[in-house]
Amino acid sequence: MSEEKFEAWLKEHAADYHRPPDEVPRDAMWDAITHARAARPTKVAGHIGGRIPPMFYAIAASLLIATGIGLGYWMRGPASASAPATIASVTPATDSAIRRTTYDVASVQHLTAVEALLTSFRAEQRSETDQAMQRWARDLLAGTRLLMDSPAGEDPIRRQLLQDLEYVLAQIVQLDPNAPAADRAIVDRAINREQVLTRIRSSIPAGFPSGT
């Protein structure tokens, strides 16, 4: 048997492998790109490298969010008149910048973890959602709500994204372990409809490791 015959046969028959549709969804993708780029928040400085398991991001994000919110309340000081001397020495501009950066970093960390979860969810081939993923989603849902109620949620674009994430994460948390594929498809459609993955990715500054 000749090499040429095999190559010709292979090209002909392999052409169906992951054959793209004839119609490329140009306009839909362009809309998503422009939307995502327009929704991009202020870039955050910083880089955390290395391959870290997605679950670590969830835990780290939760801790960071809690720290950020704690720091925010601490810097705002008690509601009563006299602030401690240590806080008084911080200028308002510095105070505000530190708080903003802290919440920005916490938000990006959190979004990275959510991206990892949603990618895992969509990649999951089983009809059952495993319990570890639901626990993970529950943790991230709590983090999302914390962020929405924190100064990180004051940015209208980020708040909208967090609200959409809350909706999607709540659906995953509530998904019955024995839910049929059709129920998972509803969550999938919600992820697609709100373009949450694209919006999350565009919210993560260049240089910051992706959740996937």
Add this chain to the structure above:
Amino acid sequence: MSDSELVARAVQGDQAAQRALYDAHVDRVYRLAYRVSGDDDLARDFTQEAFIRAFDRLSTFRRESSFGTWLYTIAMSVALNGIRSVKRLRTREVSIDAAETIGTKERIADPDLKERLHKAIEGLPPGYKAVFLMHDLEGYTHEEIGEVLGIQSGTSKAQLFRARAKLREVLADFAGVWTA
């Protein structure tokens, strides 16, 4: 207008130029992403991500290669990294070894050659598979593949040769089909 002129305008934030660049290249980017992922949602995600990254980094494009090649490099990087993450998470992955086992045991019971072929392609090592998809299915030259994947064109040729050899080995019990 050439890609170079469009890039110069796009760097200045010209939306029309960005759209023109997008229109000129989106089909090839999407096709590549689809070939890698085999899934419309993922292909869209990867395509969008590639263009977002490309537009964000347009000012760093040094014109040492064509804009298309630079863009396809980003697209392949996004798609291969993305699909690697997805596969890591999938519970059922069919390796080339599994495809081989299925073939030798169930030649008569499993006559679906196309499915066998697709599983065999799925089981190729990532480097071989990328070259095979780009060359045999999407028609890229070895020079283009070399630039996009950051390898020598000779390496691309060698990987394609090995990819075909592996597929031929896995499908050996179907040899009569292509020699007929």
